[in-house]
Amino acid sequence: MTFLLGDLETLLNLPREQGGRIHEKARFGGGFALAAGSAAWAETHHIAVHVNQNDPQVMTMALNNVQNLTNYYESQGDDVVVEVVAYGPGLNMLIPGKSPVAERIETMALAMHGLTFSACGNTHRAMSAKLGQEVALLDEARIVPSGVVRLVELQEQGFAYVRP
Secondary structure (H helix, E strand, O other): OOOOHHHHHHHHOOOEOOOOOEOHHHHHOOHHHHHHHHHHOOOEEEEEEEEOOOOHHHHHHHHHHHHHHHHHHHHOOOEEEEEEEEOHHHHHHHOOOOOOOHHHHHHHHHHOOOEEEEEEHHHHHHHHHHHOOOOOOOOOEEEEOOHHHHHHHHHHOOOEEEOO
């Protein structure tokens, strides 16, 4: 069912001024009308974050970007879906004992329902072969076939691209 703005205003029974305009307090003043109106126009923002460096500053900056984006959009009443994709030397971000941000990843993953961490399968296989055993990943990480392919797929799906 499609509603026009006027239909929603009528359904919400917003107070009107003389001449039929919606009273400013009803339009911007809060309460049920604003909450209902905001929910009707909430957007979902999709962001792909690229990490390919084994640099604690880059990893921290990536997580700062995720936190700042999420805080901003959620404060606007919007939803956020973020996927952090790590490959090459950046895969160390998702390896226990090597990740300088492991605790923060755990905390953020618990707090942010739309946040996922993807590990490049190609890099993971190469690291595992070099080590002679399977490289463990943080519980929050999932393996995708290829990190760079995953970034392309996400952008083709309309995700905004961020590289700290």
